[in-house]
Amino acid sequence: MATSTDNKTIDLIIERQQDPESAPYNEEFSIPYKPNMNIISALMSIRENPVNKTGEKTIPIQWEMSCLEEVCGICSMVINDVPRQACSTLIDDLEQPIRLQPMRTFPVLRDLIIDRDSMFDSLKQVKAWIPIDGTYDIGPGPRMNENKRLMAYELSKCFTCGVCLEACPNVNEKSDFLGPFVFPQVRLKNVHPTGEMNKDERIGGFMEDGGLQGCSNSQNCVQVCPKGIPITTSIAAVNRKATLQSFRSFFGSDEY
Numbered sequence: 001m002a003t004s005t006d007n008k009t010i011d012l013i014i015e016r017q018q019d020p021e022s023a024p025y026n027e028e029f030s031i032p033y034k035p036n037m038n039i040i041s042a043l044m045s046i047r048e049n050p051v052n053k054t055g056e057k058t059i060p061i062q063w064e065m066s067c068l069e070e071v072c073g074i075c076s077m078v079i080n081d082v083p084r085q086a087c088s089t090l091i092d093d094l095e096q097p098i099r100l101q102p103m104r105t106f107p108v109l110r111d112l113i114i115d116r117d118s119m120f121d122s123l124k125q126v127k128a129w130i131p132i133d134g135t136y137d138i139g140p141g142p143r144m145n146e147n148k149r150l151m152a153y154e155l156s157k158c159f160t161c162g163v164c165l166e167a168c169p170n171v172n173e174k175s176d177f178l179g180p181f182v183f184p185q186v187r188l189k190n191v192h193p194t195g196e197m198n199k200d201e202r203i204g205g206f207m208e209d210g211g212l213q214g215c216s217n218s219q220n221c222v223q224v225c226p227k228g229i230p231i232t233t234s235i236a237a238v239n240r241k242a243t244l245q246s247f248r249s250f251f252g253s254d255e256y
Helices: 039-048 117-125 146-155 163-167 182-191 195-205 220-224 231-251
Strands: 009-016 025-032 076-079 082-085 098-101 108-110
Touching (some): 039 098, 076 163, 117 182, 163 220, 182 231, 195 231
Parallel strands (some): 009 098
Antiparallel strands (some): 076 082
16 A cells, blocks of 8 residues: 655755865655654665665765764754754754755764864863873762852763854854863863862963854854753853953952
């Protein structure tokens, strides 16, 4: 018995690129519809039968995936002009033809695969880690109060997916802005009882090029963050800490 989905198809326009130096081009595909498909399952369907809309055999599309549960962040791409996770974006929620593009804030390696190294370089600038070796005795570490623990949990949801960088108008080839994601990362480390010992070093990283002055408060980052992380709140908090640190550096005290 035929069903209403038997002859239904999904039309996709995928921006492709053979290597970092080659020019991008669009290729169209039409695949059979199945209920509850997401973007990853659509890409896997094309991989199983790499034939474009004109019926020509083509090179299988390259993209990245791992957890398929919106945990790893590696499947980020631009879907119908919105940066988001391919694994959690359902076909039924999208207008067709569905347009897939790589996040061009980052260097494109091939098709939908990007190079995220710049994100980790940014984390290095603001020293977004907690040292486990040092000259001080950290002991067992003090307990965090409940409010700080809840805040830290929300901040810890960041999985460096990069969609906030793609959405931010201040992250581009003409700017050295580190991007929105580093602010919650630094705030997370600074509220940790052990990480608090190095908080001035992290805040100091935002006073260098690409730091606080790069944010124009467009708040696009908040709109696209798949985990609902309080990014702009973190930016404001880091800004306050940086202001106090500047006064301490200039006057020798934060009492003013």
